[in-house]
Amino acid sequence: MRKQKKNKFEILENIRIEEMVAEGKCLARHNNMVIFVAGVAPGDVVDLRVTRKKKSFLEAVPVAFREYSELRVEPFCEHFGVCGGCKWQHIGYDTQLHYKQKQVKDNLERIGKVALPEFGPILGSAKTRYYRNKLEFTFSPNGWLTNEQIKSVEEFDRNALGFHIPGRFDKILDIQHCYLQPDPSNAIRLEVRRYGREHGLEFFDVVKQAGFLRNLIIRTANTGELMVILQVFRNDREAILGIMEHLKVTFPEITSLQYVVNSKGNETYHDLEVVCYHGLPYIHEEMEGIQFRVGPKSFYQTNADQAYELYKLTRELAGLTGDELVYDLYTGAGTIANFVARQCREVIGIEYVPSAIEDAKINSQINNITNTTFYAGDMKDILSDELVERHGRPNVVITDPPRAGMHEDVIAKLLQVHPGRIVYVSCNPATQARDLELLSPKYKVARVQPVDMFPQTHHVENIVLLTAK
Numbered sequence: 001m002r003k004q005k006k007n008k009f010e011i012l013e014n015i016r017i018e019e020m021v022a023e024g025k026c027l028a029r030h031n032n033m034v035i036f037v038a039g040v041a042p043g044d045v046v047d048l049r050v051t052r053k054k055k056s057f058l059e060a061v062p063v064a065f066r067e068y069s070e071l072r073v074e075p076f077c078e079h080f081g082v083c084g085g086c087k088w089q090h091i092g093y094d095t096q097l098h099y100k101q102k103q104v105k106d107n108l109e110r111i112g113k114v115a116l117p118e119f120g121p122i123l124g125s126a127k128t129r130y131y132r133n134k135l136e137f138t139f140s141p142n143g144w145l146t147n148e149q150i151k152s153v154e155e156f157d158r159n160a161l162g163f164h165i166p167g168r169f170d171k172i173l174d175i176q177h178c179y180l181q182p183d184p185s186n187a188i189r190l191e192v193r194r195y196g197r198e199h200g201l202e203f204f205d206v207v208k209q210a211g212f213l214r215n216l217i218i219r220t221a222n223t224g225e226l227m228v229i230l231q232v233f234r235n236d237r238e239a240i241l242g243i244m245e246h247l248k249v250t251f252p253e254i255t256s257l258q259y260v261v262n263s264k265g266n267e268t269y270h271d272l273e274v275v276c277y278h279g280l281p282y283i284h285e286e287m288e289g290i291q292f293r294v295g296p297k298s299f300y301q302t303n304a305d306q307a308y309e310l311y312k313l314t315r316e317l318a319g320l321t322g323d324e325l326v327y328d329l330y331t332g333a334g335t336i337a338n339f340v341a342r343q344c345r346e347v348i349g350i351e352y353v354p355s356a357i358e359d360a361k362i363n364s365q366i367n368n369i370t371n372t373t374f375y376a377g378d379m380k381d382i383l384s385d386e387l388v389e390r391h392g393r394p395n396v397v398i399t400d401p402p403r404a405g406m407h408e409d410v411i412a413k414l415l416q417v418h419p420g421r422i423v424y425v426s427c428n429p430a431t432q433a434r435d436l437e438l439l440s441p442k443y444k445v446a447r448v449q450p451v452d453m454f455p456q457t458h459h460v461e462n463i464v465l466l467t468a469k
Helices: 092-114 146-149 183-196 237-250 304-318 333-342 353-368 385-391 408-417 431-438
Strands: 009-016 027-031 033-037 045-053 057-067 134-140 160-164 173-174 213-220 226-234 257-262 273-279 283-287 290-294 327-331 346-349 372-376 396-399 421-426 443-451 461-468
Touching: 009 027, 009 057, 033 045, 033 333, 045 385, 092 431, 092 443, 134 173, 134 183, 146 408, 160 183, 160 333, 183 237, 213 408, 226 237, 237 257, 237 273, 237 443, 273 461, 283 304, 290 333, 304 333, 304 396, 304 421, 304 461, 327 333, 333 353, 346 353, 346 385, 353 372, 408 431, 431 461
Parallel strands: 033 057, 226 257, 327 346, 327 396, 346 372, 396 421
Antiparallel strands: 009 045, 027 033, 045 057, 134 160, 134 213, 160 173, 213 226, 257 273, 283 290, 421 461, 443 461
16 A cells, blocks of 8 residues: 655644754754744744755745734835745844844854864944845746735736845836935836836736846935936837936936846847946946946945955055055956055956956056956956966965855965955855865964845854964
């Protein structure tokens, strides 16, 4: 007789949530089995529906709350719980910082397995709302309806402009007010949506690959400059010029108004022409009098105020006296390289993306910074014996790699070149910890400094100072 398989979607009742763990999830236990749960807080007592079963753990979602944690606060956004952003609004900011610090410590201790100094307290963000300088919104003719909307008898305009529902490339939540970006971001988005609806402009259907209005990007800057980029699916000149002129007149504060025609299967436009309709084709961010030019395809830290604090700490840990040769790995648009250039003899910046290197060179030029040199290419290929022979052995290396961390060949080269100091900036403490262990034969961890760049989320940055043994 065939044994019936146990239902994996079983309900577990009265489960107490114990603690926050990786990726913003919480941990609970039942019958000696670990359970990972999203959307809850330590101290909650909940009924859980199991969604995934493995030999060593379960994944589950809450279906009923029996008790609420004392750590909870009232979420401030009407879209919380449906929108994919700001997933930690239900816990206070001090609690968020506590668990971010714990995340860094746990990763470095469990994965890094290296001797660690006492950690500096995490540097919180002065702004916990309206801190982003860039947001991307997507159009859809089939806007997502919440359970409350479905149950109501109201008719809703399904032409939506907002964010993707988590895990769904084809479903967009229409956003009324977003607390991530300062004014006039909300006003611009709502007016673009109103204009599109009123003028019968088709909102793009990603499944059918049909429509006109596709994507809206808004970039604000600490200089007061403002960039708006509208992405459309087809080159309808009358429709494009109509909405461009309307935005120009309605929002005179826009200093860079641009559009791009994208008829590809995805929203990436780095290989497409971006047309400047009004103003300049770029805006500027500023740090300590240094101007950073930000174009429609440029990368810049999305929390500019906190990026300044991050870079100041990076520069401090680098211990620059004015005579150092600095290698800045994964330099991006040369933000850190140009920021530290005035405190050292020379900076060599290396980055994979050629367009970012062009931005880095421009940022040096417009600030009259003459002691930077930039190279584009794969880090493990550019960071070579020839480069070291040409420029010299670095006294300090600053590295800010992507989430995947550094390639083993890059780590091998750092061990060979053996600079006196390495300042490792990371957006992923887990891969940073792995790399610290690989560097440990020749380096000790001298300082650890977590930094919160993204309030209301589980993401955390971390700076580690390594000194040669």
